[in-house]
Amino acid sequence: MPRIHVDVPLAAGQPLDLPPGAARHVQVLRLQPGALITLFNGQGGEWTAAVTQIGRSSVQVEVQSHEAVEREIGPQVSIALAMPANDRMDTLVEKAVELGVAAIQPLMSERSVLRLSGERAQRKQAHWQGIAVAACEQSGRNRVPRVAPVMTFSAWLAEQAAQPDTADTTRWLLGFGEAALPLPQRLQPRAPARLKLLSGPEGGLSPAEVEAAQRAGFLPTSLGPAVxxxxxxxxxxxxxxxxxxGMAAGVAPAPAG
Structure with missing residues (x-):
């Protein structure tokens, strides 16, 4: 059954004119009146809906039953990263959403190749948010991660230093060095309930940025000897x-599809 995200309130028995993007999705699939689709709006669970009318540029459905199903991983992981260049950020957003990321913060650091500002940065943010929505539709997730506006590394880190986390939140800085503890050890005795991951650009964070991140509570964490x-x-x-x-919670991995 096709899964479609709609950013509107949903209720059983509700007739609904699908937003333009969702309507185009139905039309591209060449669905006919009577076809069933799955709707989700990010507020939890998903809804079955039946297509009732299809016009040249509009699609109406009737919302039916709600299923309170969640497909989130146990830990709530947010990623702040210096944006990779070319189309790599598109793929990163897609795969991070499939893997269960809760939020993504694009950054510009001292050594970043990709630099965005103004209207261009806003367009990119909207583009990446659309990729996140599409990844949720494909993967079965019912909560869409937020892709935040682009920020400079220094501005974002200043916010992190000024905003204390909850007691169950851990901060990791991905990288190398003698102070970096291997990730498997960071996961002992269990994965953190809430985690903020900070990752650098192609050339890595500068020494000053690494030092500032550690002062803000980000623990150096190694992914192994390979670069x-x-x-x-x-x-x-x-x-x-x-x-x-997932293993700690006894959750079996979902089949690929």
């Missing part, structure tokens, strides 16, 4: 945390 790409490192860490959290 991973800027778009690979956060995904590897996220996958490890998701697996550890």
């Amino acid at each position: 991973l790409r800027a778009d690979t490192a956060p995904l590897a860490a996220l996958a490890a945390v998701a697996l550890a959290g």
Whole structure:
């Protein structure tokens, strides 16, 4: 059954004119009146709906039953990363959502290749948010992670230093060095309930940025001896945390599809 995200309130028995993007989705799939689809709005669970009318540019459905199903991983992991160049950020957002990320914060650090500001940064944020929605539709997630506006590393870190986390939140800085503890050890005796992952750009964070991050409470965490790409490192860490959290909760991995 096709899964479609709609950013509107939903209720059983409700006739609903689908928003333009969702309506186009139905039309591209060439669905006919009577076809069933799954709707979700990010507020929890999902709804079955039946297509009732299809016009040239509009689609109406009738919302039916609600299923309070959640497919989130145990830990709530947010990623702050210096944006990789080219289309690598698109793929990173897609895969991070599939792996269960709760939020994504794009950053510009001293050594960042990709630099965005103004209207261009806003367009990119909207583009990445759309990728996050599409990844939720594909993967079965019912809560759409937020892709935050682009910030400079220094501005974002200043916010983190000024805002204390809850007692169950841990901060990790992905990287190398003698102070970096291997990620498997960070996951002992269990995966953190809430985690903020900070990852650098292609050339790595500068020494000053690393020092500032550690002062803000980010613990140096190593992913092993291999040098991973800027778009690979956060995904590897996220996958490890998701697996550890799922195993601790006794959650079986979902079949690929």
